[in-house]
Amino acid sequence: MINILVKLIGYPATILHGDAAVFDRYRWLKKNLLSGPLRTLDAGCGSGAFTMYAAKIGNEAVGISFDKRNNKVAAERAKILNIPNVNFIDGDLRKLDEMSEVLGKFDQIICFETIEHILNDKKLVKDFFSLLKSGGKLFLTTPYKYYRPLYGEDKDKVSTYEDGGHVRYGYTHEEMADLLKKSGFEIETLEYISGYFSQQLINLERFLASKINPKLAWLIVLPLRLSSFLDLFGGKIIKYPYLSIGVIAVKK
Numbered sequence: 001m002i003n004i005l006v007k008l009i010g011y012p013a014t015i016l017h018g019d020a021a022v023f024d025r026y027r028w029l030k031k032n033l034l035s036g037p038l039r040t041l042d043a044g045c046g047s048g049a050f051t052m053y054a055a056k057i058g059n060e061a062v063g064i065s066f067d068k069r070n071n072k073v074a075a076e077r078a079k080i081l082n083i084p085n086v087n088f089i090d091g092d093l094r095k096l097d098e099m100s101e102v103l104g105k106f107d108q109i110i111c112f113e114t115i116e117h118i119l120n121d122k123k124l125v126k127d128f129f130s131l132l133k134s135g136g137k138l139f140l141t142t143p144y145k146y147y148r149p150l151y152g153e154d155k156d157k158v159s160t161y162e163d164g165g166h167v168r169y170g171y172t173h174e175e176m177a178d179l180l181k182k183s184g185f186e187i188e189t190l191e192y193i194s195g196y197f198s199q200q201l202i203n204l205e206r207f208l209a210s211k212i213n214p215k216l217a218w219l220i221v222l223p224l225r226l227s228s229f230l231d232l233f234g235g236k237i238i239k240y241p242y243l244s245i246g247v248i249a250v251k252k
Contacts, residue, residue, distance in 0.1 A: 044114030048074025143170030
């Protein structure tokens, strides 16, 4: 279905196919990622949508993921969209230091909703620091430690080993800033992403998906996505914890 949408409406299909939080992260990235002839690594690239965005704005983009199937599908979509300056690599983020010679240095690193799946987050951050050029930036999002569980989630269900689930529920801005500073980063921006309205859209889609066909649930919720923009105005008024934190850190 997604490849059909890509052929019909182009790149936006790669973002809209995800839930409301994916669109929120895209808007945050679009606001902050630098364009032009820069090298950008998307660490934990998933479907490759953000890797392709970096390539679309002129970056030489590299996406890395352990999921070979996802990488293959992402490469196919990039080909459909005629995005040449993008490459998807099979790899384990826990072993980035072993891939440094192959990967080279980067001006920017994207790491969205990934660090909470990795036990040794200190090593991951240090590896990011090593892969960045001087002046390079890390764009990172991760669940906010105090977000309210989404539909079907169990807040107490945190993995004690790396089985694909969360090994920690999330981070606060202070915890993430401390982790990054200890590896040599300077903090440029601390923000929140995905407020009350986006989270309710995700809850609705998950509820409908549990009752009917997931594709139909997505289609029903899609027109309601515009309500997520209300978070721009009402997010601070409604005292409801955000879903994720967004951090930009710089290697000076």
